[in-house]
Every structure is written in structure tokens, then in C-alpha cells.
Amino acid sequence: MKRNIFAVFGLCAALATTPLSAGEITHEAGTTDVPDDVQRIVVLEFSFIDALASVGVAPVGIADDNKRDRVIPAYTDIIGDEWISVGTRKTPSLEVIASLAPDLIIADKTRHSAAYDTLSEIAPTIVLDSLGGDYHDSVAQMAVIGEAIGKKDEMDARITQHKATMDAYVSQLKPLSEGLSAQFGVTNATGLWLHAPVSYNGSLLEMFGFDSTMKPADGDVYEKVYVPTTLEQLSEVNPDILIFGAYANPSQVDSWKGETLFEDLTAVKSEKVFNVTAHNWSRLRGMLAAEMTAADIVEIMKQ
Amino acid sequence: MALRGQSSSVPLKISIVCLTLAISCGTLFSLATGGRTDVGLADIFRPEGMARTVLFDIRMPRTCAAALLGVNLGMAGLVLQAITRNPLASPAILGINQGAALGLALGVVLPNTIDLPLDLYALTGALTAGVVTFAISGGFGGKIDSLRLVLGGVAVGAFSYAMVRFTYTLDDDIARSVIRWTVGDITDIRWSETKRLAVWAVPGFLASLVMAQRFNLMALGQASARGLGADPRITLLLGTIVAAALAGASVTVAGPIAFAGLIVPHLAKFLFGGDHRVLTPTTALLGAALMLFADGLSKTLTAPIEAPIGVVAALMGAPWFLWHTIFARDVS
Known part of the structure; x- marks a missing residue:
């Protein structure tokens, strides 16, 4: 006992x-x-x-x-x-x-x-x-x-709130993005890496109604998330809006300025090339980060 | 007399046809391929437009740069193999490639310490590595030992590349920059970089041509060369300088490219024999052909993403290196 x-x-x-x-x-x-x-x-x-x-x-x-x-x-x-x-x-x-x-x-x-x-x-x-x-x-x-x-309940509540916020951004941006293609990429001193449609930023742009022109000739989507891109390749992607996040000054993209092929890009000719904070767009992901990105895109579309 | 028994078993006419074909096909392959699949060689005749811009502003300078890299690296390899009398010698033997890579890595990691262009960091690294190797070999004492030159180069190269690899563990953007610089990459070459390569290639080629007979005499051994009036110490010193300058210039533009400097002289010897007066121009042309093919392959192997030309050159050169190491009769 x-x-x-x-x-x-x-x-x-x-x-x-x-x-x-x-x-x-x-x-x-x-x-x-x-x-x-x-x-x-x-x-x-x-x-x-x-x-x-x-x-x-x-x-x-x-x-x-x-x-x-x-x-x-x-x-x-x-x-x-x-x-x-x-x-x-x-x-x-x-x-x-x-x-x-x-x-x-x-x-x-x-x-x-x-x-x-x-x-x-x-x-x-x-x-x-x-x-x-x-x-x-x-x-x-x-x-x-x-x-x-x-903290499942608190997180679910925050996610619900976040989705409502993003839905509001989507409603605001979709009429403006209709028929437009947009592409984000990060650039440092030696190269440009485009964020493919399957990436975090690519999927955000798609959600806001932007098309992606980043497709290889055979019609397949890029499997890589971050795609090293030359100026010649960029001229083929040639989106209506280009968004760059630069980790270096001057960056690789800066070195292309003045070249005929770069100046002939649709976004460059229509002055639709925008610079955003590379860190916020490229390194940060999540709900708050997505809301900051959305706010940046709203600002871009106002210009 | 010096070259009796060193002639090629391949008939000269066939060798010339092979060389001409390799250069022509390599040039067409390099020009016809690129990031845009809708731009081809036929667009070269367009009077204006995007396709013409792509061909003249993007692809042509890159094609010329690939050819000049081949010339520089092939010549550097030929000179080093001649002065060290070692068939496995190449620009990497002096540690120049790795030294330049370390210079570039320092330039990327410490951009705010000394505000200099990255090219200058690479050139400083290449020269420092060359000087240290030269010192280890006893060059400053007026007595260069070819074995110590090889061992010194291996040690300097190993140390430099160990330091470079450390930077891979740092930030993503730093690692990306360093990797881009150190794998051998010519994706963003324009006419200005091509001109820089040409500025080194022309005097390097002429110097090698002038020294061709000295290299022939070195093949007989240092004592024989001295007996025939060609002081081997001077040949070693001048050869080292020419090879370091050619390899260093290439690294500052494209990063280190392995194996090209190793296999091209062997191919040239196979096709044209051992006379350096013939080998000098044929090695230059074969080097150009090899790198033109490597450039075309770099754009097509992993399309739409390009493979660095340094990786392709290594893929082409490594099997040759293995074959030569295993089956060559004399690799001492």
C-alpha cells in the first residue's frame, strides 16, 4: 500500500x-x-x-x-x-x-x-x-x-484581421493593375535576381492583379524562386512596371542605365521603374511584411 | 634541332582545318545563343531595332570577351608549362586566380574600408599572390626553382581560396556577390571590359611570340638553355610576369576560370607539335575557340538560367585533366 x-x-x-x-x-x-x-x-x-x-x-x-x-x-x-x-x-x-x-x-x-x-x-x-x-x-x-x-485563437484572429486588410488592398489595387504586368527583383553590385511568380513577392503581385511576363519561351513557369537575370533576359521579360530593391549603390541595374537595351524597356520608357527597400521586400515575409509591401504598391500605383 | 621528335602526328592540313572549324563554329554558337530566344544570327543584318541592339551591344562584346579570355588563359598556360617544364602547370599554379578571388571577396566584404573599384581589389589580390609565389620560389634571390614555384603557388592558392570560402557563410547578398565574382562569369560583359582584355592580350601575345625560341630552349633543360645563350632565370622571370599579367587581367574581368589554361596548350601541342613559334599563335586561337564553345554552352546548358562560363570550362577541362593525369607517359 x-x-x-x-x-x-x-x-x-x-x-x-x-x-x-x-x-x-x-x-x-x-x-x-x-x-x-x-x-x-x-x-x-x-x-x-x-x-x-x-x-x-x-x-x-x-x-x-x-x-x-x-x-x-x-x-x-x-x-x-x-x-x-x-x-x-x-x-x-x-x-x-x-x-x-x-x-x-x-x-x-x-x-x-x-x-x-x-x-x-x-x-x-x-x-x-x-x-x-x-x-x-x-x-x-x-x-x-x-x-x-x-496561441492558436489569437493567431487565428490576427490572420482573419490580416486577410481583411489584404482584401481591402486587393479591392483597391485590382482596378489599377488590370492589364498591367509588374516584376520585382533585387540587385546588388554584381547582378539582378528576379523574384519569380512562384516566389513570395511574385505571388503577392499576382494577388493584387498584376500579370507576370516572366515566362520562358516554352511556356513553363520558372521553377527557381530567385532567378539570376541578365539585361538581355530582362528585355525579354519587359514588364510594364519594374520594382527594384537595391542592396548596393551603385547596383548592377544602375550600371545598365544609359544602355540602349535598358532605356528601351517599356517600364523605363514610361518611367515606371520604382525603388523599394530591398530588406523589407526581400528578406521580410509574413503578415506585417505583406501589409507593408501592399502599402508600397499602393504608393507606386499613385505615381 | 631542338624540336626534332616533337612534331605532331596529325597532318598539318587537318590541324588547320580543325582549328578553322573550331573558331568559326565557336563564334557562331556564342553569337547565336543568349537570354532572348527570339534573337538569332539573322538579326545581324537588321538596320536597327531591339534584336540588333541585343546582338551588337550584348552578344558581340561577350563573344569577343570569351575569345580574348581564351587567348589570355591559353597563352598564360602555355608560358607556365614552358618555364616550369611541367605539363600540368596552369595559371592557377601561381595562385593568381585564387589571389584575385580573395581580393574580390575582401572588396565585397569590406566595401567601406577602402573605397576602390572591385577590379582593383582583384588586381591587387592577383599581383600579391603572384609576388608571394614568386618570392617562395626564390625569384627575388635570382634563382627560381620550378618545383618551389609550383608548391608555392599551390600553398598560396589554397590559403586564398580557404579565405574566399569563409565569405560564403556570411550574408546572402555578400555570398551571392562573392560567388558571382569567383565562379568565372561573363554575363554582363560590355565593350569596355572587352577592350580591357584586348589591351592585355595583344602585348601578352607579342611578348610570348618574342620569347618563343627561349621557351623552346627551356624544353631542353636549364643547363642546355644556359649553354645555348638563353639564361633560364631571365626566361623564368619574364615568363612569370607575362603569365601573371595575362591571367590577372582575365580574372579582373571574368573571375577565375580553371582548366582553360591547362588543356589548351596540350590540344595545341597535339595538333601542331612542340615548337613554341607555332604553338604561340595556335594556342591563342585554340584558347579562343574553347572559350567560345564554353560561352555558348553556358547560355544553353541550363537555360533559361545561365551557367557561369567558369563552371562550363571546368566541366570541359576536368575530364582532360583526369585523362592526362592517369594516362600521360610523363607528368613529372
């Missing part, structure tokens, strides 16, 4: 010290048991900050590329600036992540799948396709994160 009482006490003690499971979260690398009420979250992509900020949760560690200002004020206003940098998104420091004793790690499919097992040894890890996914994928990922951090 006494032994049974000890056994019950033991079981209770074990239950008290073991985190309760929030359930199984299905993600790109499989299924992970995530504990309830996670408090110490490490995120390895900027879009995951967007998700946490949407429901007022601050991560303890961020792969911020060792540049804290890459986490924009729109996020720091909500999550504060107490996070520890875990290094670059491409090669985050496993040692620093482990030292933070996280109870959840949110990683990217493209960048971190190879380190999934190691990350899982540190803490329960979920893997989502931030870099390679489109806008609709990114919103779906928000719901997964909401569930994983035990």
Missing part, C-alpha cells in the same frame, strides 16, 4: 516536472511534440519574428544576421530588443542557441533542414518553408506557429 502511495506521488512529481505537450505539430521535417506554454523561443528567419510579433510574443533568440537593425522597428515596438543574436540565418550558432535553453526552435526548410536533427537535440524544432514558400504559404505558416506556441 505504502509502495502504491509512493508510486502515485512519483507519477505526480514526474508530471509536474515534465512539460505538458501542446500536441503534435506537423511541419516540413515531420512531426514534433511541442510542450505547452512555450516561453523561450528561438527563430531562425525574419518571417517567424513577424508571426510572433503578430500575437505579442518576444523570442529569446533571433538569427538576425548579426545586425540588430535588420529587425525593423515595426517588430521591435512589439517584441522589444532583449533578444540574443544567434548569428546569421544561413549559419546560426548552435552553441548560442543551446545556451539560450529554448523550449522551441523555428527553423527554415531551405536553410536549416540539414541541421534539423542537431536542432532537435537542443529543443523541439519545427521547420517551415519561409525562404522558398509564397505569400499564401507564409500565412499558413503563421497558423502553424500560432498552434505551436499555444
